[in-house]
Amino acid sequence: MIGKDRVNSAKAGDVTFRDVSTAHQQFRWGKTALWLIVVLLAADFLWAIANNENFGWATIREYFFHPEVVAGLWVSLGLTVVAMILGTILGLILAVMRLSDDSLANGLAGIYIWFFRGTPLLVQLIFWYNLSTLFPTLGINLFGLGLGGWDTNSVITPLTAAILGLALNEAAYMAEIIRGGLLSVDKGQAETASAFGMTRGRALRRIVIPQAMRAIVPPTGNQLISMVKATSLVSVIAMSDLLYAVQSIYNRTFDIVPMLLVAVFWYLIITSVLNIGQGYIERYYGRSDRRNSAAAAMQPTGEV
Template sequence: MSVLTPRRPGNTGPPPATGTTGDDLVVVPARHPGRWAAVALVFVLLAQFAHGLVTNPGWDWPTFFGYFLEKSVVEALGVTLTLTLAGAVLGFLGGVPLAAMRLSKNPVLATVSWTYIWVFRSVPLLVQLLFWANLGYLYETLQVGIPFGPGWSFPTVNLISSFGAALLGLALHEAAYAGEIIRAGLLSVDAGQHEAAAALGIPRRRQFFRIVLPQAMRAILPNAANLLVNLLKSTSIVYVLAIGELFYQVQVIYGRSGRVVPLLMVATVWYVILTAALSVLQYYTERYYARGAVRNLPPTPLQRLRTAWRTRAAAK
């Protein structure tokens, strides 16, 4: 009768014979030297970057903190938020009919929607803003009334202000992209969902709002959030219209003081904070519409902290 000898670390002999129990097997942890080297390199680079932020006088942190909450900067931040929120609302309100027209079986509506999206996605946003700001040059007056009959005319010089031109340009530009995002989300819903709802006799309006739209939102939200973040950053372009948004106000201040880098950092940090807030909003919105699609919703950061705290308390 043969005797099986457990395999020990460092034993380079043949593997144990058949019949060896699990307790006799030696578990050797996997080695990842490349991974640890990459981690060390990342920490070294981060340490060098942090050291440069602290010791380099060019960053001029006293000036940064002095202007970060300055009154004119905060007011300009409010203009940026107003342009972002109003542009997003108007853009998606325009994107809904554009998506419906693209999905329509009517060739005229589909063609008009496709042409609008093609034109506004082709022309740069900066050119659109300048075009709407100079609308009065093309049309000195606008007339509203009955064709070939009485009407009312008024000059266009004061019709669209700089803020109105910026908002109009941002909204029309965003509508073109929002229309495609909404259309893609609606097309992502399986056709069987429509057929099953129709077979059950559910009205078309209820089909859309209770069956199709909740499923389409899971595909719409990530792209819509990216579009909203891009709109937030695109508001910096309206400085060409002399609107006192965040980037314009920062330019005015460093034009007087000459402190370019710290003032640019003021704008950068505010944009990062606003983008982080939008990312948090995106996370909770996507989590809400994930109900029914996944068995267990991903935990929120607060839930993760509570779980970690309870685990640590239980370990003690």
């Protein structure tokens, strides 16, 4: 009787029912018009650039794969890889020292990070390149007893100065990135590993660091992209990187803007590839989060 009364009251107009089987989203004229305006402006901008002969598109095509440019590109990539590897390793050591209960290790790491993050990278590169003005020879001297000695200019070449400057500077930033990632892991993870008899180092390698990677990878990807661009600074110490190669060419041809655009396009290509790789790594380390979310969605809610 109750069900029939509800149907009758609905038919009588007490309750309004709407048929939504054929409902559809309303067309957004304003948003479509805005997109159209943006596309037209972008197309007009690109057309103006493509038809502007002052950009020297012919020169760009001529020198884009020039042997000197390609050689400088490989130098920039090599510096990026070596500096990031050394900086990450040293940064991991500094991060562990910063988290240590030992006040000496904590203090030394803090001073290192404070100094290298507080001074410009360009100044550090110039300092390493001119180290011979302070120390003409390099060696170990303990209480007047000299243990070996090498001419500083023969040791600190433009290559070693570039690697030292980039790697030591990067280590300071990577230390804070890694430290933040380690702190993001629940302390109970390390305590559980210790309860199962794992040493602190083993727990760090097997338990803590793999979980911290989800927080470490995104900022590390940004640092890698920044490192690619930071290698352009080594041109001031006569290191034949991509920018130095471009500069040496336009010093001969006086095609400044076209040659700078050659470097810009190569940097954009490299950073785009690195962005794709960063996205893949983030998805790889985010698999556990997706599995946990899927498992939680499949669990019964307990509602009756």
